Amino acid sequence: MRAAPHGPDLEAGTAGTHVTGHSGIPYGWNDAQPARIGVMPRGP
Structure with a gap:
């Protein structure tokens, strides 16, 4: 992904479009709904 x-x-x-910092989840999505990570780690 990152060439x-x-x-x-x-x-x-x-x-904040697609920056992997934790486990491959965009910061924007991660910061938007940190509670969803445990329920839906897939994301967009």
Whole structure:
């Protein structure tokens, strides 16, 4: 998924589109509903 440390991936991550920080869950979704992680770790 992340080919290069500097590119569209980094830019998207900064915006909170698809930045993997915990277990592969976008920060935006994770921060939006942290309670859903335990119920639905799949997400979008």
